[in-house]
Amino acid sequence: MTTKRQLRSENIKEKKIKKSTRIFYFSLIVGGIFLVLVIFFVTLFSAIFPPVDMEAMKKKEKLIAIIYFSDQQERFLRSEKRFVFKEEDAASQTKEIVKALLEGSKAGLVNTFPHGVAVKDVKIVDKEIAFVSFSKSLTKLHPGSCASEMATIYSLTDSITQNIPGIKKVKILVEGKEIPSIKGHISTRKPFSPDLELIIPEK
Numbered sequence: 001m002t003t004k005r006q007l008r009s010e011n012i013k014e015k016k017i018k019k020s021t022r023i024f025y026f027s028l029i030v031g032g033i034f035l036v037l038v039i040f041f042v043t044l045f046s047a048i049f050p051p052v053d054m055e056a057m058k059k060k061e062k063l064i065a066i067i068y069f070s071d072q073q074e075r076f077l078r079s080e081k082r083f084v085f086k087e088e089d090a091a092s093q094t095k096e097i098v099k100a101l102l103e104g105s106k107a108g109l110v111n112t113f114p115h116g117v118a119v120k121d122v123k124i125v126d127k128e129i130a131f132v133s134f135s136k137s138l139t140k141l142h143p144g145s146c147a148s149e150m151a152t153i154y155s156l157t158d159s160i161t162q163n164i165p166g167i168k169k170v171k172i173l174v175e176g177k178e179i180p181s182i183k184g185h186i187s188t189r190k191p192f193s194p195d196l197e198l199i200i201p202e203k
Helices: 004-048 054-059 090-103 137-141 146-161
Strands: 062-070 077-085 119-125 129-134 169-174
Touching: 062 090, 062 146, 077 090, 077 146, 090 119, 090 129, 090 146, 129 146, 146 169
Parallel strands: 129 169
Antiparallel strands: 062 077, 119 129
């Protein structure tokens, strides 16, 4: 037979087990709530104070570039000042110059590239030749004529060489490949050197 002392002992053990179980579940609940709160505040903090992208901060810095467009007769080039993003390397900076040229004139000058042309890639070869690759729209949409092709070629070449230190020549590519010409008038098989005599000095 079970004595009163044994019953009392068993009751105490049972209470201890129940108490331990309650403490265990309580700890689990508190830990879960704490984890949820941590996740909530981390998410909230990230939303209010997003991480700073240092590269993006660098890209916000701008510099003044001189971009060349054609005059009304498509015989000479005229300069136009433009703010472009400052980049760390010559290839990226050249791409920014080309983008500004493709955006067209903001001062009423004649654009030298048809609307819809995009710059695909820029590579610097031998530290002094910029290989600029355009979308196929360049040859498809270009109006042609010797004067138009010359304006396109030298507005590009002069804009790059006058803004990027060390670049002396520019090679035109389409989709990364060499083309014989833009529209059949001027050969584009070799890189072009700048022609400063085409530029009308600003007063």
